[in-house]
Amino acid sequence: MSATKRTIGPEVILSAIGAEQAAIEQLLIDLVGAPTVLGQEQPGQEIMRAAFADLGLEPRAVPLDPQALGSHPGAAPFSWDVSGKANVVCRWGPDEPRGGRSLILNGHIDVVSPEPSDMWSSPPFVARRDGEWLYGRGAGDMKAGLAAIVGAVRGLRRLGVEPRAAVDLQSVVEEECSGNGAVQCVIDGRRADAVIVTEPTSLAIWNSQVGVLWFQVVVRGRPAHAGSAPAGRNAIEPSLGLIAALRALETELNEEPPAPYDSYEHPINLNVGIIRGGDWPSTVAAECVLHCRLAHYPGTPVESLRTRVEDTIAAAAAELEGFEIHVRYDGFACDGYTLDPESPLVAELGAACERATGARPELYASTATTDARTFQLFGESPAVCLGPHAEAVHGIDERVLLPSVLQTAQALALFIQEWCGLDG
Numbered sequence: 001m002s003a004t005k006r007t008i009g010p011e012v013i014l015s016a017i018g019a020e021q022a023a024i025e026q027l028l029i030d031l032v033g034a035p036t037v038l039g040q041e042q043p044g045q046e047i048m049r050a051a052f053a054d055l056g057l058e059p060r061a062v063p064l065d066p067q068a069l070g071s072h073p074g075a076a077p078f079s080w081d082v083s084g085k086a087n088v089v090c091r092w093g094p095d096e097p098r099g100g101r102s103l104i105l106n107g108h109i110d111v112v113s114p115e116p117s118d119m120w121s122s123p124p125f126v127a128r129r130d131g132e133w134l135y136g137r138g139a140g141d142m143k144a145g146l147a148a149i150v151g152a153v154r155g156l157r158r159l160g161v162e163p164r165a166a167v168d169l170q171s172v173v174e175e176e177c178s179g180n181g182a183v184q185c186v187i188d189g190r191r192a193d194a195v196i197v198t199e200p201t202s203l204a205i206w207n208s209q210v211g212v213l214w215f216q217v218v219v220r221g222r223p224a225h226a227g228s229a230p231a232g233r234n235a236i237e238p239s240l241g242l243i244a245a246l247r248a249l250e251t252e253l254n255e256e257p258p259a260p261y262d263s264y265e266h267p268i269n270l271n272v273g274i275i276r277g278g279d280w281p282s283t284v285a286a287e288c289v290l291h292c293r294l295a296h297y298p299g300t301p302v303e304s305l306r307t308r309v310e311d312t313i314a315a316a317a318a319e320l321e322g323f324e325i326h327v328r329y330d331g332f333a334c335d336g337y338t339l340d341p342e343s344p345l346v347a348e349l350g351a352a353c354e355r356a357t358g359a360r361p362e363l364y365a366s367t368a369t370t371d372a373r374t375f376q377l378f379g380e381s382p383a384v385c386l387g388p389h390a391e392a393v394h395g396i397d398e399r400v401l402l403p404s405v406l407q408t409a410q411a412l413a414l415f416i417q418e419w420c421g422l423d424g
């Protein structure tokens with residue numbers, strides 16, 4: 001391929017990506033069909049590997065390495081087995097830039113459980129199309145984003161062009177539990193002048209996000225026969241008081257939020273996502289474990305949130321007699337971040353998106369975390385999220401609006417031309 005810079009009219013790029021619509025939708029349907037919940041990501045990664053290879057690129061596995069993760073400041077603690085888990089990455093364009101700026105396009109293959117799946121209108125891992133909507137677990141969060149990345153590159157490659165700096169495509173694991181897939185990509189040495197994570201942002205640019213901590217509160221009492229229950233200490237019952245104490249901490253955290261969250265009613269959310277206690281109706285429950293998620297503002301280290309959680313639990317535990325109570329950590333432990341809204345990435349992606357949709361994208365500070373933080377905080381790479389419009393993510397009948405998937409691909413393709421430059 002010649003190394004002559006080429007500028008293609010935006011309308012040519014828009015229609016080249018438009019021609020990929022069927023391919024984008026088919027990839028999305030195939031991805032939804034792979035039930036990539038935690039520990040079962042590989043069949044989804046095989047589909048991504050084939051999709052990258054089909055672009056004429058060389059997919060490469062980046063396996064999770066527990067040892068390397070264990071000593072990385074951006075990694076989260078985890079108790080589960082990660083053997084056999086790998087990100088799939090590939091590079092389009094030159095290793096050494098020829099005058100353009102490099103880019104990482106990133107998405108996660110893992111999805112959360114669809115249970116109780118009998119609440120869905122149709123099976124969650126069978127993509128169902130209804131008008132402009134496509135239903136299925138992961139359709140929005142975020143297999144549509146992965147399909148849009150592939151569609152953008154596919155359309156540009158069909159135009160016979162190549163970027164003037166590396167465009168790295170990444171399909172990562174473990175975004176929903178630890179973020180360690182993206183951390184492994186950073187450990188692997190991936191850096192870029194910009195990172196776009198195609199989470200379902202409704203074509204807004206997320207340039208700020210909270211940090212998140214997962215923690216477990218372990219309550220141990222004393223088992224006894226229910227017929228002589230007063231001899232035991234039931235671990236389930238004080239757990240409710242501990243939740244109330246954590247809710248009070250949540251209320252405190254929501255008082256006077258700092259910018260960019262100062263206009264938000266309730267930016268910091270505590271979620272008690274799992275409660276496991278007891279093992280027999282006629283036995284006083286000896287143990288109860290609460291699995292919680294709590295957010296914190298950019299600029300406050302996650303270590304300080306750990307301290308506040310532990311202090312809260314210690315104060316509540318001091319009121320209780322006959323129980324052993326402690327806090328342990330497994331999964332997310334990350335900081336938030338804000339990327340300057342004046343940064344070139346925000347401005348140029350905003351312009352590309354406006355050309356694709358006709359509207360200037362809004363800037364949004366997310367009350368959830370994403371892998372974007374890892375590139376920004378540990379990869380020396382400015383990062384944002386931008387992706388399609390989805391509803392009921394992590395909920396029942398999750399769905400994505402198909403035209404917004406195409407618009408995402410179009411915005412990415414236009415941005416690649418502006419950011420990286422094209423040769424051809």
Ligand SMILES: [Zn+2]
Binds near residue numbers: 108141199
């Ligand atoms: Zn997501």
